[in-house]
Amino acid sequence: MSKKALLEQPATVPAAADGKARPARRAPQNLWFTVGPFAVFLALFALVAVLRPAFLTGGGMAILAVQAATILLVALGQAMVLHVGSIDLSNAAIVIFAAIVLAQTLGPIGPAAPVVTLAVVTLIGAVNGFLVAFGQIPSFALTLGTLGILQAASLVISNATTVYATANGQLLAPLFGTAFAGLPLAFWVGVLMAVGLWAFLRFTRAGEGMTAVGLNETGALFSGLRTRWFKVMAFALSGLLAGVAGILVIAQAGAASSFGLGSDLLLPGIAAAIVGGTAITGGITNPVNIVFGALTVALVPIGAAAVGVTPQAQSLVYGLVIIAAVALTMGRGHTEVVK
Amino acid sequence: MSNASLAPRTGVDTPALKLTNVSKSFGSTHAVKNVSLEVPRHEVVGLIGENGAGKSTLLKILTGLYQPDSGIIETDGRPVKFRKPQDAVAAGIGVVHQEQSLLSNLSVAENIAMNALSSKDAATRYGFYRWKQLNQEAAAILARVGSTIDPRTKVSDLSFVDRQMVEIARALRVDEAIHAAPLVILDEPTSVLERNEAAILEREIRALRDIGSVLFVSHRLDEVLRICDRVVVMRHGEVVADVRRGEVTEEELFRLMIGQESRARVRKGGSATGAVAAVEAKGLGRKGHFQDVSFAVSPGRSLAIVGAMGSGRESVCRALFGTEPFDSGTLEVAGSTVQGWSMRRAVRQGLAYIPSERKVEGMVGGLSAAENLTLVHPREAARGPILRRKARLKAAEEWFERLDVRPRDPKLPLGRFSGGNQQKVVMAKWLRAEELSVLILDHPLRGLDPGASQTVNDQIRAAQEDGAAVILLPDTLEEALEMADEILVMRDGEITARFDLAVESPTSLDLLEKMV
């Protein structure tokens, strides 16, 4: 009968791995999944505070929040993409692109500039998602490509120089100029986004659909869900949040350039998402915990400097702490295979 | 494995495998409790039990994946301890797994030798492969099972049956390692095979008995009774019976297995409730898969499509549901021709598809049972885009009650339920639809124990009575004869026969004749 075995094996069926995962110890793991990122941050913060009490009294938390704000937004966007099982290597390049567009439009069109900027970058994110979902290009390769394209686009529109937001800068001033509970408004914007995304994932059909896509895309597809559009949505959200981060860059610095502030957010963003308990395999994300992930990632270099680690050894410390923090907090996905 | 001697073992009377009081528990659950059994030389021993009866755990113990908490395992009269899969191989135990366990990007020869390659083997020298020797050895083993596959072929290029052959050849490979009679464990090998392939397998098993012994794990009572010399029945982790073939009937085995009387199988035809067919295919074709397939199913009627591997019937079902495209013919749903057909449109038109690859295609294991239940048709579980979690939980609890899903906790991830209970939830996910018009079932009973099978069949009938058209790809011809109003036989992508069971009563043999 083998002469014409026409029944195709569904090409995408992973030969095993499913259902073999036996998450024993569910309860304690679940508890740790919920409080782990917070606990790790608290422990690190306490360590820094004990070694250098001045850090606490000198407004260390406020400084931390300023630094964490942009990381948090990028990490939230990254987490949404990770949530559907993909990765977005281009989102830091989107931050810069957004900042440059905003800097150039803020003068001419004033309050409409942030809106236009967000619309543009959301569209860029959506195009990324569209190419992943409908072009069926693996996201890692695709966004590596768009990263290059966006870098070039930033250089071209900024004419390879620093672009200043000359007029209407006061529109964005409150983001870092106003404090709420001691922390700048920009940070609370990020927290608000995190809570919003948390509610989105938990309380809406689209959010649950994205979770389903991340956990088992084939299963979601066979349930008649719009899996492709959920992916587009995730990438669009990543673009949108990167755009908000770009606005923060302008609010903070008043200027942007292709390799300046915000251009190196990719790796901290991914690290913050994962320290915040996001599973790199998809489907397991708690946006609220990413707040603590971002705070942790922002704390490490500040803390290392504050505690007095010699400048030369600081990136060594950074690498080790990030590995340890992730090992402690990451969401260990639905399968026992770790890649 | 200090005691795996390389010398041929003597003493025909010592059993190939003997377990004494083997126990294994996970936390507070006893997966395997005081199990004692023997597999004598040159015998085929059947091992049956419902899902969750402890069969899989026992197999994992025998293959070195789990270590028992207590008890003794002896092979050829010598106590052994399996700390890793290689130990079991060294003791002469080979396994044909339930799910395909071949590495598809490696060659046939490598797969056959893999267990040995991963320890120390003559086919490697200082870790370097000796491809020539590897291929020769593999060819020799393949020849023993009567296969002519080129050992250098990549497994991904093989047909399903050929893969099964490679699996068996690999299980035999252990006897190369110890130069003695092997014990081959077959873990539900027939659940994914078509009937005629199962026949080939039966022949293989008898051949295996001549060179070694076989432990045959299965759900299918008729098959076990046909193939095995002895049958061991497990229930709740314990051995509840150990009988010779002639001593029991199928009904008795069924009772032993699930601890209750078997329900009589009564065929009950459906009655058409509408003039317009719920779904009608007119000359449907997809190049290289199937051609000129026409049929119509009215609401309340059921159609079974039977055929061997490669008949194209799965492709037809997938085309109906929009999973695969079709390139000729038309498809009508509720009387109107469909355009730009996709899964999403199919779902909106009230079609439901229960795929055979349940864990991959049928459900999202990481989501809770309740979430899975409302994934497709949220109905009261959502208002617009917003979920109503409480209402959903209540709906899920009702369905759990109705289908007797255990454990009764819809908040648990669906992946943690047993296969039968998963299938019930998957069924319920589609049955919830108000507008359910066509229910397509691709091997709905695959891997299910008889108890769960009955619940699933009951639900199919209930849906049919509620006016759904049912299209069924059954595992067995008996299932088709029992469930369907009409049977289509397919071969090589074409329909070769149609039987309307209201007017004729074909036998399995009649169907089989048209299949091959």
Added chain:
Amino acid sequence: MTDKDTGTGLLEQAPAPSQPPLRAGRRFEFKNLGEVLALVGLIAVFTALNPATFLTPENLRTILDHASLPLIIGVGATLVILTGSIDLSVEGVMGAAGMTFVLMTANSRGSADLGPWAIVAALAVGVGLGMLSGLVHTRLKVPSFIVTLGVWFVGLGIATVLFGDQSIPFLPDGGIKAWPSTLTFGVPNAFLLAAAFVLAGMFVARFTRLGRFAYAIGDSEEISKGNGIPVLRYKLYVFVVAGFCSAAAGVLAALELGAGSATVGVGTLFLTIAAVVIGGTSLGGGKGGILRTAVGVLMLTALNNGLILSGVSPNIQSAVSGTVLIAAVLVATWPHRSRLRIVK
């Protein structure tokens, strides 16, 4: 992070179910022709654009010279990616190993002169960092993406600490420093070394347990485990090999530069990964090969070189590379498109 079909093999056929068993002997299949054709096409285009400069022996030597570092790294990176993991630590390991080498051989700081042992020490640093990645990944079950991201910083940190706050350590002129650029058979030694790495890598992939098991693990870790492959141990080995390759590249880069620099590996990571992907090795693991990566490296190196020769503005050069990457993957995966295909 990608465990589904992300195959990007150019012209690689989808498994045809109805095919009779193929004759084997895969080493000379036409599958690789797609990438090779693309490479030839690229060379043709740039030759047409720059008839006087592109196809000169000197420029070809430059391309080969530039290809040598990513080729060496590509061997390790391909093995890691074949298992379904990823190694981002490349630049950090290069920096740490390069600094170790420079400081332990004769240099202008006079810190130490261990002769050939300096190379051994540098490679040991790479092996150690590879082992760190592998151990954390396999024992603590941290995804390789994030472990190696951390090790990247650790490696950079080691290099920075070694650099300290003294003057740049220079290698003396002549001697070993001249070796990489010396021509043998008209080809720079650096490229010959890289070619040796590629050949050794191909041999490992084809004839050793390490290579075969890397393929097996990439296909399915569960099944590999069931087949008795010590999955965790071999994943560790693969990371060690990758660390070794990165360290070798770090030493070579330090020799070429003739000085110690913590950022000696800058820019090689994404170049190498892009080359692996363009070559057709699947980021999901199990599919692809080292020769494919080599072709991918040559393509990207020729592309970068050709763009410079053609006078393309540096501002948009990254966009051209990015577009080529996307186009290559799109073309390669187009035949595999299906409603059910899952890409991550």
Added chain:
Amino acid sequence: MHLRKSIGRRVAAFGLVAGLLATTACSSTTASSNQPIDKKDIVLVASVINTTNPYMASMIEGAKALSKKLDVPLEIVDSEGSSQTEISKIQAILAQGKKVALMVNTVASSDAPPIINAVKAAGGYATVWWNKPDNFEPWDQGDNFVAFQKHSGVESGQCTAKALADSIGGKGNIVALAGVLDSTTSQTRVAGLKDALKAYPDVKLLDTRPANWDPQLGLKETQNLLAKYGDKIDGIWAADDGMIIGAVQAVKDAGRINNVKFASDGLYPPVADMMKEKMGNGAIAGETFHRGFMAAAIGLYTSYLAATGEIKPSELPKEKRNSLFKLSCVTPNNFADYTKFDGAIDGWMDDLIKNGPWGTEPVPLVSGGPEKLPN
């Protein structure tokens, strides 16, 4: 979906955070006190882009020497090439409540505003070196932004371009290696190069490639350019000596070290050695002299003087707040005049303290910014 059952815990977590915030809430003072600070409360902070570039290493050296001379504690900030890291580390030091006198070599010009704002909020004093936004002037920002200081990029480009053009006899082809694409320092130097070349109609600039200040990229780009233009290249210009190190290596490998001339900015010790040895028949044709240790010390000392109240920034003339310091053109002929400084850092520091930040040879203040680009 393991997210449920956790609202209670989350609320608890937020409670904790809120508590934490409450303890730190009252911290961000806006008191930009312009009161002189007692010397023993001052901390010098020198922020550099990385610790491995020779110029940065020299800056660190200078900061340490000044700290020793003034007997004031010093903290070094390593930005690791990242604006994000730079700002957060500076803020971390400010957070400890110390009164800082800061010198920062900004990674990108857009970093200056957030750093100045943070220093202002903490009541410290800052001097920015090399990069700042064009419209961000110290006199608009109050006394806490003491000054912006740099050496003229245009002048540097002109200096080295002239030396290079002369060395090839006013006739031939040259290529240029620029820094990071969006860097104003690199752009001004390239502008200077192009401006100076107007006087040499027979010298042709074949190509300009960015090499990101990096020796390794300098090597690769030079190799590409050599392959592209072959023997046509008579001279190589770079915006910084870090890149010229790679370029020299590439030319050596190509066996053309005797036929190609080099000119670049910074006269780093290794390049100074090459010039001194007359490597490749005097291949290093032109350099500029300025030193990281001088820049760092001038910047730190300016901030320090403002912090102690010895100078009042608002009363300073504009050229002392946006300043261009002298840059010396070095050729093999006058090379010997500049070798003496590297060995005598301590002595130079004494001069600096004696003469003040604007009047110390060889880098006195020459004019006020902002720098004008030549047309």
